[in-house]
Amino acid sequence: MLSLDCLELGKNAIIKSINVEGDLLERFRFFGVTKDRQVSVLKRSLGGASMVIHLGSSSIIMRREEACCIEVELIQAD
Numbered sequence: 001m002l003s004l005d006c007l008e009l010g011k012n013a014i015i016k017s018i019n020v021e022g023d024l025l026e027r028f029r030f031f032g033v034t035k036d037r038q039v040s041v042l043k044r045s046l047g048g049a050s051m052v053i054h055l056g057s058s059s060i061i062m063r064r065e066e067a068c069c070i071e072v073e074l075i076q077a078d
Contacts, residue, residue, distance in 0.1 A: 001016055001071045001072065001073050002071070002072060003068050003069070003071055003072070004053070004067040004068075004072050005064050005068050007039075007040070007072060009041050009042070009043070009044070010040060010041070011040060011041070011074060011075075012038055012039070012040045012074075012075040013038070013039055013040070013072035013073055013075055014036060014037070014038055014072060014073050014075060015033065015034065015035055015038075015070060015071075015072055016035065016036075016071045016072060017035065017070070017071045018033065018034075018035060018069065018070050018071075019069045019070070019071070020066075020069045024066065028066075031055070031058070031060050032055045032056060032058055033055065033062075033070070037055055037056070038056070038075070039053055039055055039070075039072060040053065040054045041053055041054075042054050042059060048064060049063065049064055050062065050063050050064060051064065053067075
């Protein structure tokens with residue numbers, strides 16, 4: 001497993017754990033960032049401080065510090 005901030009652009013992964021609590025966890029849930037959801041990284045900011053992630057039919061911007069708290073498992077291409 002790896003953290004979401006380390007996922008390569010365009011690669012697909014499944015969220016395996018979200019290691020936050022409180023308001024941030026609620027915010028993640030509101031935006032659909034939940035366990036067992038497929039996710040990919042579409043873009044990163046120039047300095048890498050934020051990224052655009054794709055979840056289902058939605059795309060959201062996430063800070064790198066937040067993405068570090070999400071563990072994902074890479075989906076292997078067949």
